[in-house]
Amino acid sequence: MNTPRRTELLAAGAATVTVVLWASAFVSIRSAGTAYSPGALALGRLLAGALTLGVICLVRREGWPPRAAWRGIAVSGVLWFGFYMVALNWGEQEVDAGTAALVVNIGPLLIALLGARFLGDRLPPRLLAGMAVSFAGAVTVGLSMSGGGGSSLLGVVLCLLAAVGYAGGVVAQKPALGRASALQVTTFGCLVGAVVCLPFAGQLVHQAADAPVPATLNMVYLGVFPTALAFTTWAYALARTTAGRMGATTYAVPALVVLMSWLALGEVPGALTLAGGALCLAGVAVSRSRRRPRAATAEDTPEPRPEQTSRSA
Template identity: 25%
Template sequence: MASEMSSLGKKKGLLGFLILSITIIWGYAWALMKASLDFMGPFTFSALRFGTGTMTMFLVLLIFKVGPPPKDKWRHLAIIGLLQTTVVFLLVMYGLRFVDAGKSSVLLYSMPIWSSLLAAKFLGEKIQKMKAAGLTFGMIGLITILGWDVLIDQNMTVLTGEVLIILAAISWGASNVYYRKKLKNITNLQVSAYQMLFGTIGLALAAFIIEWGEPLHLTPKSIYYVLFTGVLASALCFTLWFIILNNIDMVTATLSTLLVPVFGMIFGVVLLNEQLTPNIILGSIFILSGIAISQIFKEKPLPQHIQ
């Protein structure tokens, strides 16, 4: 595996293709997540998606002959799984009931802003001037999106969904900071697989408790949604992401993920007939610019486990 990754690093064109493919898949997955709500409850879909992804991830571990992490790290992996998979996707999927897929992807990918703020608080990382400028841009973007909805739309269900997705972004950022504090010498592949396992357990419990007895329509279309988001958007992309991270610097990799909400908005418009209003476009520009600035001037970039 090491030799394969080394040879891949010499093929910049292939790496660029992989990065573009991953971001397109993740952007497309947002439209599928929204569409899945026509067939089942949000928590049931998440449990099925990440259950499928977990099984695929452990198959990947077997293929690459990657053993389990040390037992003393399992508790920390469970906490990351709770923060990053259970909490994030409980909030995101419920929020998607009220918020368009494109706007949701932009709000969730405000995560680096919260990661930076939490890292300053709990890791003692200094917020330099340019990083502060990036955070300011990001906050202006969030206010542009939310403020417009408060003043013009005044739809409390939409606002509630938006707040839930921002809380999901904060939880994702918290999981990254926790990773930095508690987990070292653990490969990204191990972290992705085991946090997904523990996170799926939380999602399954939530689906069982809250959505037991609710309609579950398993059709070719809904099964496709589960398999695509579970196998491709989660397991396969995580594996490719692990390989990419071993071939390029973290800043470049992180900045490439800014394409995800862009594709999320495009697929939302094309597949779900969502509207791109001026506040969404302007707010998105502010958020993506702010994240780019803050990531470029990071001293120690936070690990990214993107789903």
């Protein structure tokens, strides 16, 4: 297998790991969120993730990232690891799950637009078409899950801000991955996010003392797998493709959340929810597909001019 093809398959595999683990995070957040406030949950998750990543870095002797990578690491750490997690945790307490999924899923669209503006990424027609199909699927899933009440303007605004923080963090992280390894960028971005969330340390200590064991275990799970592992595999894949294509891949998350909620929580999805999930997956397939080169035909070969024929003779 040639190297470019192998690299593409490894990146696709890493993206798949990320999407599956991020989908599982929504199920765990529902459990941990009953015992922990948004800021405390974000800080506990980031501390568990930073500890796991720090041990891996020490074993692999990764060292400190180059100075040129720190700007992207710091911005992504503040926007994505810190601000996004707190805003999303808070927003999901103010709106129903369907509304949250609908609003947060403008993130991939923002990533594509910001990537084109600041990173010079191309916006091929297949990417745009796939994102449109996936967004329609996310809207369908959101509408099918909405209606349970409890939504508020504050919650919608928080979810919108979370989507903006997510998109800004991804676009800031992309240049840093050209100067440092995926593990370095993820580890130190997680540390920056943890520092941003330190004001919630008092809440975390107080709530951990009274929280049930399953809620705390879910918080630790969020730090080790959807954060430490999934953010690293995300960075690995992002370093090998455009921000827009990676953002489009995350549209598979709503479909997987529906499936995991069905299997783990016994929440049987309706026909409209299943249709929306199918649209999400179809859009991801379209956005990640590539146009096959057209085979050369006889019509593509120019007729030799008379003087060319005489010379060859």
